[in-house]
Amino acid sequence: MQLKAGEYLMPPLAVLDAPANDACACDRPTSAKLSIDAALARAAAWASPVTDVDFLPLGAAAGRFLAHSVRARLSSPAFDRSAVDGYAVRAGAGLEAGERLPVIGRIAAGARGTRLREGEVARIFTGAPIPPGADAVVMQEDVRQDGNAIVLARPVHAGAHIRPAGEDVALGDRLAEGGARVDARLIALLAAQGIAMVATRRRPRVAVLSTGDEVAEPGAPLGPAAIYDANRPMLLALLEVSGCETVDAGIVRDDPREQAQRLSMLAERCDLIVTSGGASVGEEDYAARAAHLAGGDAEPLAMALKPGKPALVGRIGAAAFLGLPGNPVSALVVFSLLGRAMLARLAGSTPSPPQGLPVPLAEPLSRKPGRTEFVPARLLRENGMVRLALLSSNSARLQPLVDADGFAEIPADVAHAAPGTPAAFHAFAGLLG
């Protein structure tokens, strides 16, 4: 497929139905190149929602997921209030510029005013309740002081500068669904309702295990032909910010029995086990065998994805299992897709593919089609325009990831795209974390 400027590179918006949690070996897909949406659904099917509930003070609930939907117990605001510093007036059918109106009272935020009669006004401050008899507020910038009265500089209409009771939420409104992530916005909304404690799901307990004879612990001496473990620290950090309780399961050698033993132990106390390495087809790739030896299931997913073609999803005992490819960028991409889908399911919400935002490409694109590709990309800001520059990268290189602002997602069927073609951009940094 050849795209021109103005044509879209965005994948269609898709929400995956929460798959029935009855995945078994008999309904495994056999296709060698699975679509990303199909792979997400397969992955999610192996995970079960965490049902334990922690009842927490609101401040301790950040990063958790709501156990149930929450309804408004108050209309908010609970009373009509002023949006500005000024004067509460009775506008009725409207007041003309030049009208002179006596000031009969003063209402600060937290105080209550007395009833206004026709032609009277009260000094009022932002957030203070509108007194009975008033139906508008005039900004202080729109009046002239004249002794103990004001003179209107502009006409005034009923309703001006009033935040009416219930304009944010009405009593009984649904504030958030069960499974919603508790972030700063939701904390503010719940706090504004006077809610001090909230029912959240227990944080999913997720173990991260690195595999490979060549993989060494950062800080330890590095032998010949060895590499330091980059995947486990990366995944532990990702899981922490995703609201999980993490279990650092260390590094295990390329020995299927040793790996199986470690997996069995972890399965007893975790909701999800994430391994990296050994997910591919070589005879030194043991992740699937180890999962089977541990009495579990490991379904290989050959995805139409670059990087991150090989991955395993399954279950060991009561724990869901995700076997990531060893190359760090592949591990990151596969975790961002399949791992995220599994975490969504553990949190009791419906998994959906990550949604990128369209940003025009800075340069022409030419590549071999066939796999959806996630390419580290930088946002360039020039002449008030934002463009996306794709960085030279491969599945083993970490520096381009750190130099990038996010991933550009190139759909599987695209071979060429002209500069200016919008591509789906997935930012690494979210405003609210």
Ligand SMILES: Nc1nc2c(c(=O)[nH]1)N[C@H]1C(S)=C(S)[C@@H](COP(=O)(O)OP(=O)(O)OC[C@H]3O[C@@H](n4cnc5c(N)ncnc54)[C@H](O)[C@@H]3O)O[C@H]1N2
């Ligand atoms: N004949 C084929 N070979 C490979 C294929 C294929 O389809 N046919 N796929 C390639 C792709 S794509 C990937 S991705 C890798 C995936 O391999 P594995 O998941 O089996 O992972 P390993 O072989 O164990 O490791 C790959 C690479 O990553 C390094 N690694 C491993 N663990 C870590 C870690 N914790 N931190 C940093 N780096 C790590 C490892 O040393 C290897 O260099 O397979 C291709 N081969």
Ligand code: MOO
């Ligand atoms: O897909 Mo591999 O994950 O290309 O390096």
